[in-house]
Amino acid sequence: MKSRNGGTLLEFALVATVVLTTLFGLIETGRLLLTYVTLAHAARSGVRYAIVHGINRTGSGVDGPSNQADYSQVTAVVQGAASPAGISISSPTVTYSSASAPVGSTVTVEVSYTFVPAAPFLSGLAVTIGSRSQGAICY
Secondary structure (H helix, E strand, O other), X not given: OOOOOOHHHHHHHHHHHHHHHHXXXXXXXXXXXXXXXXXXXXXXXXXXXHHHHOOOOOOOOOOOOOOOOOOHHHHHHHHHHHHHHOOOOOOOEEEEOOOXXXXXXXXXXXXXXXXXXXXXXXXXXXXXXXXXXXXXXXX
């Protein structure tokens, strides 16, 4: 009669491998989707700020000028929208369709971020994701 000791341990090892791989895959997919949704929200927030404030607005503080060469106010809005999810956007691309950007002209905000999986053995699977939003200047 052959011994059957260890059969349960082998089955557990096989099933646990599949279950844990699926679980960690779902977690990483969720993190990737959170990052994408956050980037899309940040781009929309930047465009929303730019279309409401225009390029020639003057003032100070949060509702300050958006006519600076580096568009620092729009950049600050984009970075602020992404920061609660732990995403650091260094320099979003802000493009106005004309230099004077009159009412009706378009503004585009593009953001990108390199997503790196949390598992160290998957760090080679880093992917750059991004979002682009566009709107017409209202004021």
